[in-house]
Amino acid sequence: MTAPRLFGSLAANGSGSANRSDSERPLSELSLSFVPLAVVAEWTRCSEAADFVARYFAHDFGDRELAGNVLSTVVNELLENAVKFSSDKSIPAGLTVREYAERMSIVSRNVASASQAAAFGDAVARLAHGDPEQMFADRIASPPETGGAGIGLIMLRKDYGAKVGVRITPSDGDRAAIVDVEVEIDNREVEGEGS
């Protein structure tokens, strides 16, 4: 089996960036599995699921409303991406949120076509290291073609200083790929105390 490919600034395995200890256990964790087609059939499920997940974790923050809004924005972005880039919308996708002392890790998983996955990985590699303000301005000036990825993740970097990583694991004889997208956000950003 071909080895996974990593893009961006995180390992996208839910254990945080590569320079952290894998032994760090989350203080809290929530996972859910969903069929993308059910979300396509009722798009409000995306924001409703994001709000539910956000409220679950917001209890641990001083300003619950603000934390809920920030987390809902991040989760919603990953849910939408997972649905949008699922090549077979009947194959379940997943979302795992882990809370650590200093950060939140949100990981989505979906199955994409090999070409979709490669394009997505390249897009994340670019947006993970570029200047988010400049990339945002560029995207507004010249939006990508329909189906292009990125503006939402750029906004997460721009607004919350989020780190973004993608792990792409070939599957089905290299015709498809399992795409794990991880966004990590500092808890100070969740509490509105970011720089």
Place this chain on the structure above:
Amino acid sequence: MKLLLRRAESRGDILRCRQLIAEVYNRDYDVVFSEDRYDLEAKVEPWPHRYLMGLCAGELVAACGLYMHDTYVERFGQVTDRDLHCVLEGADVADDYDVTCRREFTKMSVRHDWRGRGIAPWLTGAAHSRYFTEVDTDRAVMVFCAKLSIIDNIFHRAGLRTRTIKEFPFYKVHELYRSASDPMESRMIIPKLDIPERWYELTLPGEYELERLPRS
């Protein structure tokens, strides 16, 4: 090929229809759906109120929908009661119909792996059966919107006569559907004048041998 046609009645049947339509529309047009929070600029479409199922050996291979009120052409196509009345007047049947009652055929979807067998025009014709639309209960008119190539290749191929109401405005939700050379129009179908008897009186539910309809 025999096709069993029946209206989706149970919650499960309605979900099956919605998932088939959602799969086709999302794959072909990058569209998603919502029961009550639709937004054509965000590519979120509203669901129809009624569905017709096309089943082959128990498998749902095609589905279409019907707006029973709050039609797409009035909500988004700027079609007014006056517009509809003018079309009826032009056909000299204004007294026979109530323009405040309208049904709209919509969201015709054939599974990708069942395409090329002539299902779409056949199911489109069948969906104009009075047993599905119930236009005879309240003197309703039929309306729809589509791009011109679909009107020719599907509606007219089914033998349905269509009457232009007005051009359909541009929305982002249709960016992968219509084009400058293939624009969309809102059209009316006057039940007693424009629907061939074979469709208008087609009994539903029913199982029918699907025949390929010749191109017009």
